[in-house]
Amino acid sequence: MQGTQDTPSQASYTATDRTVPTRAAHKASYDKDVVHAILDEGYVCHLGFVRDGAPVVLPTLYGRVGERLYVHGSTGSRPLRMAGQSDPGLAVCLTVTHVDALILARSAFHHSINYRSVVVHGIAHDVTDADEKRQALDALVDHVVPGRSQDSRPANAKEFAATAVLRLDLDEVSAKMRTGGVNDEPEDLALPHWAGVVPLRKGYETPVGDPDLAPGTELPDYLVADRACRQA
C-alpha cells in the first residue's frame, strides 16, 4: 500500500479552486503523507458521480498503489459500466472520512466532531491492462487487511473477468481535519454543562472463525497485532 517514490519537491498536491475550502481553510492540508495516511486507514470511500444530471454517492471499498486509487465491482454495476463507456472516463469525487471524537461544548453552536477526511476529484478510468488490474485487486484486498492478498487464493480467470476495476489518480486532492478540544466562548465557561471530548472506539473485536475452517487453521498474526490501530 506504500510504494510512493516522492521526492521532497513532490511532497504536496497542488491546490486548485476545487480543493481550497470556502470555509476553515486552515483545516486543509495538501501534504501527501497526510493524505496517504488518511486513505490507508479507511475501509470504505464514498464515490460520487453524476447520472442523468443528478448526483449519486455510493459507498465502496478501495485500495491505493502509490498515487493511484482503485475501486472495483461487478462488470454489471452502474458506475463501472458508466466509466467503461465514457470517454475519457467518468468524472468522480471520492471521499474518505474518519470520525475520531465527539466534541461536546457548553453551547449548542460549538458542538462538533474531530474528523479527518480526504476528497479526491478526477476522472476514473476503466483498467484494461491485466497486470495493473491484478495489482489493483491485490491492493483492494490488502487495504482491508494489510498482507492478506498473500494469504488467500488469487482470483481465477472467471472471477478476474467478472470484476471491473476503476483507477483514479491522486492529483487534485485535499485533506481536511479537526483535532483538539472544546472551543467554547469565554463567557460560557462557567455554565454547568459538561464539556469535553468523547473519543470513539477503533480497531477489531475478537475475530470469529468460519465454522468450516480447515483443521489446524490458526488465527493469523496480522489479525491479532493490528487489533487496536485501525478504525471503522
Place this chain on the structure above:
Amino acid sequence: MQGTQDTPSQASYTATDRTVPTRAAHKASYDKDVVHAILDEGYVCHLGFVRDGAPVVLPTLYGRVGERLYVHGSTGSRPLRMAGQSDPGLAVCLTVTHVDALILARSAFHHSINYRSVVVHGIAHDVTDADEKRQALDALVDHVVPGRSQDSRPANAKEFAATAVLRLDLDEVSAKMRTGGVNDEPEDLALPHWAGVVPLRKGYETPVGDPDLAPGTELPDYLVADRACRQA
C-alpha cells in the same frame, strides 16, 4: 429523533429507478424502520451535489426529524449557498454508511465487509422558517448525543443567523446491507487460509472533560450509558 407517525400502509418507501440497485437487489430494503435506524446510528453523512457539471462529495453532520433530514453549515459554505440560490433547491444524494465487520474469505474474490448504508436522493431546500430551523439545530445536536440539546446553551441570535440549514425529505430512499459470514466456494473450503468475520469496535472510549469545566460538573449519565452502542 423519532417522531414519525407512520401508519402500516406507509411503512416502506416506494422504490424508484434510482433506488433499485443494478446488482444484489436482495440486499436492498425500503423499510422505514430499517432506514431510520441506520440514519440514527451514524455521525456523518456524505453529501453529494453537482458543481460546474462535476460531482462533489463532502462529509457533514446531520439530524433527523421524522421524515426530514437536516444538514447545516456556515451561511458562507458552498453547498449551503448553492441551495439558497437555486430554485427549486439543490439536487443532492445523501449517503450514510456503517462498516460493521471485515469478511475474510479463503479466496481474494470473496473478501467483503458487513455494512449497512442508506442512500437518499432528492432536492435540498434552504430552511427559512425560524421554528423549523431551531428544531433542526436541536436535532443536529441530539444526533451527536441524544438529549444533548437540553443540556447545552441554545444558539443566540448571532449564532442562529450565521448558520444555514438545509432540509432533505425522506422520500426517494433505500437501505442496503450485508450481514452474515463468509461465502467461499465449496472447493475452497479445504484451503489452509484462515477465514471468518472480524467485527469492528463501536462505541465511546472514556470521555475527557474540558480542563476548564465549572467546579462540580459531573459526567452526564447519557455519556456513560451509551458507551457501547453507537459507532464511528
